[in-house]
Amino acid sequence: MTAAGQAMHFQTRAGQQLRDAVLQRALRKARPLFVGKRARGMAGLAADGLDFESLRSTAKNIRNRTLADLDVWLAIFEERATASGAEVLWARDGEEVARLVVDLAKRHGVSLATKSKSMLSEEARLNEALAAAGVRPVETDLGEYIVQLAGEPPSHIIAPAVHKTLGQVESLFAEAHGRPPVDRGADDIPVMAREARAVLRQHFLSAEMGISGANFLIAETGSAALVTNEGNGRMVTTLPRLHVVITGIEKVVPMLEDFATLMRLLPRSATGQAISNYVSLLTGTKRPGDLDGPEKTVFILVDNGRAKLLGSDYQDMLRCIRCGACMNHCPVYFALGGHAYGWVYPGPMGSVLTPLLTGLDKAPDLPHASTGCNQCGSVCPVDIPLPELMHRLREEQVERRLQPWPERLALGLWGGLARRPALYRRATRLAARYLDWLAEGSGRIRIFGLAPQWTAGRDLPVAAGRTFHELYAARKRD
Amino acid sequence: MTARDEILARVRQGVGRGDFAARRAAAEAALQAAQRGPQPAIVADPAADLASRLRDKAASLASTVDTVADWAAAPAAVARYLVAHELGEAAVATPEVATLDWAGAGLQVAGRGAEDADRVGISGCFCGIAETGTLLLLSGAATPATVSLLPETHIALLAASRIVATLEDAFALVRAEHGSLPRALNFISGPSRTGDIEQTIVLGAHGPCRVHLILIGDAS
Structure with missing residues (x-):
């Protein structure tokens, strides 16, 4: 797990990722697959007589309605979850999440905890806290398991190991499973999946605590909704005697019908599936006579910077249902992979959420990690205007004077010039001549001394020695 | 202040609307009237x-x-x-x-x-x-x-x-x-x-x- 501070170093990390040939190969392979899957999902919607735009405006409306009365829906959820036999706890931040889970583990004599994917547990750096307290956390989503073996954070919210190649996975498995490495091809992927299945099955059976996230909380019934393909979500929430659900306060939706609408969009946006293999609605604990299920279920509802977004310019971000479509369609994400973003959430939604949750001063480059192409906004199933939010964050950087001093100086100088037309004309004339001289009449500058990074991978094209004003005046004379 | 009270206070402030009781009653009423979203063609x-x-x-x-x-x-x-x-x-x-x-x-x-x-x-x-x-x-x-x-x-x-x-x-x-x-x-x-x-x-x-x-x- 990387510290929030890592988001400071986006530019440096971006450079490293661009030079990582193995990573670049993995990303090149994944991109068309992700895009193709969603396209097939959307074709399936149309074949069922459903229209993406009308579904997404309904979904957006559900999320907006919930957020507009979030205090009410949380109160109803808490009341009904408690009535069904679950316990509801609250955590202000990641540290508090970790403390609550460690306390639960200690009180219930837990030595092994199986985990179904939870991005919030990454926010809380829960695995580190559990390990420090003598509890072994085992990630059970295959992708999460792979990155846990590698000692890395996930690089994608729904495909955590998308940056790993087959060969890398094989080395990790060989070492962790105590066998010599084998030369593997694509045909061996089922064998590798079976190997992980056998290892993880034993953990499922012996863990005393299961930890999961929740894709949604249903206020009507006090339930957690869990969506997985592998079945690990079901294992983790069925077999251990204690189940802990860790989720953000914004995940609540009013009722089952709202959940049904969102489920027509979530898997299709994420993996192109009309429905994920396993969708579970979990309510309370093991009932009298039940042969399985946890004896105790605990919800931990987490703020960690979310509540302050309500009523702010960024409230739209709280609609996010974590499908990953924005990163799957992002040219910046696929140039760099998820680790460049430095915190839990990569891609466009991460470029908005990370500065909002960890502080804009701690993630200064992320609002700029965008080409402005709006592919993310156009595929978002809840219509979050991601490029607009990044733009708003950039404005806030200027308002709060958070940009680096050379940028502030340069913009200040330019502002001063632009307000003085006579001076502006003289200065631009001089600059155009200077650039033309630097370019030696070739029309381009190979390395520009004032901003060498700009010209590291491309030439700077220059004006033809005369400014627009000069050209305009000359044409008027003709 | 407990974490619960603190978080709910922040949420209430962000929501920025008074009259919790009336909004709560409206929400409970909404739960009695299930509204379905767009339905696939097989339904009709x-x-x-x-x-x-x-x-x-x-x-x-x-x-x-x-x-x-x-x-x-x-x-x-x-x-x-x-x-x-x-x-x-x-x-x-x-x-x-x-x-x-x-x-x-x-x-x-x-x-x-x-x-x-x-x-x-x-x-x-x-x-x-x-x-x-x-x-x-x-x-x-x-x-x-x-x-x-x-x-x-x-x-x-x-x-x-x-x-x-x-x-x-x-x-x-x-x-x-x-x-x-x-x-x-x-x-x-x-x-x-x-x-x-x-x-x-x-x-x-x-x-x-x-x-x-x-x-x-x-x-x-």
Whole structure:
């Protein structure tokens, strides 16, 4: 797990990722697959007589309605979850999440905890806290398991190991499973999946605590909704005697019908599936006579910077249902992979959420990690205007004077010039001549001394020695 | 101030609307009037054949589908499937369906929750959902969730009369027949799968590798 501070170093990390040939190969392979899957999902919607735009405006409306009365829906959820036999706890931040889970583990004599994917547990750096307290956390989503073996954070919210190649996975498995490495091809992927299945099955059976996230909380019934393909979500929430659900306060939706609408969009946006293999609605604990299920279920509802977004310019971000479509369609994400973003959430939604949750001063480059192409906004199933939010964050950087001093100086100088037309004309004339001289009449500058990074991978094209004003005046004379 | 009070205070401030009691009453009222979002075309189609839609969708999810005339014919259909796939004669079944005449079909079927060693699990279904080819199983004393989870092969028995069109219809049926929700509603759509190694889809991640659906009493 990387510290929030890592988001400071986006530019440096971006450079490293661009030079990582193995990573670049993995990303090149994944991109068309992700895009193709969603396209097939959307074709399936149309074949069922459903229209993406009308579904997404309904979904957006559900999320907006919930957020507009979030205090009410949380109160109803808490009341009904408690009535069904679950316990509801609250955590202000990641540290508090970790403390609550460690306390639960200690009180219930837990030595092994199986985990179904939870991005919030990454926010809380829960695995580190559990390990420090003598509890072994085992990630059970295959992708999460792979990155846990590698000692890395996930690089994608729904495909955590998308940056790993087959060969890398094989080395990790060989070492962790105590066998010599084998030369593997694509045909061996089922064998590798079976190997992980056998290892993880034993953990499922012996863990005393299961930890999961929740894709949604249903206020009507006090339930957690869990969506997985592998079945690990079901294992983790069925077999251990204690189940802990860790989720953000914004995940609540009013009722089952709202959940049904969102489920027509979530898997299709994420993996192109009309429905994920396993969708579970979990309510309370093991009932009298039940042969399985946890004896105790605990919800931990987490703020960690979310509540302050309500009523702010960024409230739209709280609609996010974590499908990953924005990163799957992002040219910046696929140039760099998820680790460049430095915190839990990569891609466009991460470029908005990370500065909002960890502080804009701690993630200064992320609002700029965008080409402005709006592919993310156009595929978002809840219509979050991601490029607009990044733009708003950039404005806030200027308002709060958070940009680096050379940028502030340069913009200040330019502002001063632009307000003085006579001076502006003289200065631009001089600059155009200077650039033309630097370019030696070739029309381009190979390395520009004032901003060498700009010209590291491309030439700077220059004006033809005369400014627009000069050209305009000359044409008027003709 | 407890974490709960502090977070809820922040949320109330962000929501920025007074009169909690009136908004709460409006929310409770909204929960009494279920509003459905855009529905797939099968809902409005009087000629929609839900059973054949469910069969097609289940097959596209990599499940296999068989059809028998009535419940009494189910054990023989299960036995045929087990022979064809060389899966032996022993299985675990949910107590709900363990009362069928399995011995008559030459099978040793134990009615209980599943254990790791069980290779085949047989369950009924609360209902089937035609829209996506999904099976809905409810947890309960006679329907333990492990039977559809731990064994490599899951055989599901579904009465054709229990097929509904959509997820919303399934929820309506649960509300009508159960009132409150059991511990787990498990919606199952084919064998478990993963794409986490180089985006290559593999069947049989943690749950069953095979799902075989036996539709009972489908006249179509």
